[in-house]
Amino acid sequence: MGQINNTRLATSTPLNLLTGFPIFPVGTSLNNPRFPIQIGLGQPSGTTSNTIFNRTISLGFFRLTGTTTASVIAGAFFGFNLGYNVQGQTRNNGTASLTVSSDSAQGGLGFGVGIGVSLTLRVEENILEFSFRNGFTNSWRNFFTTSASVNIDLIDISLRVMRLLGVNVPLERLQAVRDTVGSGDIWGLFSSNSSQFASRGNMTLSPRVSVSANILPRIPVFGKVISGLKKIGGKVKAGPAINIIFPITIQIVRLTTEDGNYAFSTRSGGTFNFNGGPVGTLGPTVSSVQVTHSHTVGIEFGLELKASVSLWSVFSISGGVRVPLNLGVNVTRPDIRLGPFFTALRNDSQTALELPEVVWG
């Protein structure tokens, strides 16, 4: 029988958001789990540029062309940390038990959505000309053109709008991660939980954010366009609709010591029971403790940028583009559950790193 002394297993000490488990660790299995790695650098994605609409219509004696484009940069990190204390024993009959306590986890997504919005409205006037050679001919003469273009931190503006309206969104600016990534503001969306292994047998993190807002009035450079349209009864709107929801469920599935592997069988409170381990006489103490977990991720995300221009009740042009977020995995369908993925902690593999400057909401 081997005694497992009280041991702290954690992705880092203290827990931070630079080191942890990626939410989608590639190529893992029960026999090949992922150990903690640096997750704070993330994978900044490329820039995507989209035309929301580009439309020309005849309106009275005029021809109106509206063009709205947007470019987006997204991506930072995507992972979670985990820590807990274990103590227990292995037995000569191949069974083992572990009592888990002081468990906690933080998981989330850091992302930056820098958006360059360009809005152009051009009005041309129809000119009727007459000549004896060609008779009556129509042509178009530029009447006025107004445009505005600005790079904005989409999340920052959206949050300001939502907070003004009393809507609380659990996003916070991550100063340290921005410095690490090197460009643009990075916003973090997190969920943290603790003491769930004893009560539920698993740990669930549920980071989520939903934002929907018309942000143009909050961007000074668009003020002239908005007020100009207002004089003639026109309305212009643009803004994001964001959904990021990814519940992560973590379960303990295996105990590994220097003697061999034990598979999880039952749980009673905070005590996890294992079987299938080596049968025979064991040493009095266990020196190497590794706990393997599985996790699944239900993921639903969407970022859509919309814009519309309307005039009286005569015409309305609207459009939207959906922007993929680089989350380190090729997700083509919304609202899916991915996994299981396998990760592990052991008592001799902890990495101590400097705690990043994270402002919690």
Place this chain on the structure above:
Amino acid sequence: MAAGASLTGCGGSGGGTSRAGGMTPLANAYRFLPLASAGASLPNSESIMAQASAEGDLPFMGGVMLNDRRHVCFHATNANGKHGVFEVDYEPDGQVDPIKHLISEGDVLPDGTLVDDVSGGYLNNDNDVVFVVSSESGETLQYSSAGAPFQRYFDEYDDVSPQCRLYGDLRPEVGLTDSDDLLFVCGYRDQEDRAMGEGLFYLPQGNASETTLLLGEDQLLPGSSCAIRTFGLCQIGSTGEYLIQGTAAPVETQANTDDDGNPLSFLARGRVGESPEVLVAHPALGINQAIQGSVDMGPRLGPDGYAFIVSTGPDRTQLYLNQTKLLDAGPGDIGSLTPRGARIISMFPPVFGPNGLMFIQVFTTEGTEILAYNGSGFSSILARGDSVQGKQVEMIVFGALPCCVNSFSELVTVVEYSSGESAILLGIPV
């Protein structure tokens, strides 16, 4: 008298005018008289702006509406440049009451909203009005019944009903019926607080708690594999029928613009509780049973049908009444001819009057005209160059907006005279 009504149909290439019988007789002519003129007195010692300002403000901008009670609401800018909506009543003989204030920039409404901007609004036959009012804290739908103080229906982040949890971006154009049924477009969220995009909502008879979602973003257009992506202008009729314009994307490509950036627009007609049908669809949507084209302009519902403008190219539009094309507009010889012989370059969406009469403002090589259609042919009731009380009409600014015709075939319009003055005109059939 402005113009004699001739019952000649529109000629010109591709006019396609129906000449079937059973038409509604048109008035012999319309008598036009000013309801309000630039510079006219407003309540509180204010006045309507006398002429366009250097900053681009115009005396009358935003449209004009009237109802069967001969009650008129019109948008105007006062001498200080503040935009507002005002009311005026008139008698059948054309006698006009003093102008009253309804709502304007800078007003503080009973719910504390400081008005920054007022949408076009909607007036029904009970003198009820609704406006989407913009303020520093977002947009609210404000309602006034027969002159009572405004009350807030909801703001754009309210939980209006279990099916209608609004989530921002309330569209400024709403539809209202005489029984206070309301149709509007706004972003919404589901029971789990996920932003679901835009939805088309129906609020029955003023009962906000019974508001239901008629159509939502990502929903498939009936009979197609195209998902709705945005909504545009909408209109609702007295028996729950509605028209909605928007954009969609084929599920396979997820793109809601074509290669040139043109939105893949659609026009659908439905009735509350029933599945809608697609009337018009951009060719890239592949909805072959629909008319192929784009719909950027507001569709119009009438007692016996519907009408809409289809864009078939950057400069080319067509007027449809139900499924029948009536007029073409475009450069060169494309455009149909008006009864006065002018070639139509473009047109605004039409509006329905009583007994199937339809009115439309067209822009021509000679100027602009308001035409009336009675199921058989068009007649011209007001045009550039016509004389109204000794003043020559230079431009018809708002010829045929929603709610501009009542059941007596009386209509209201905004004109600019050759002198540079502008006025709201009431047209009375004689």
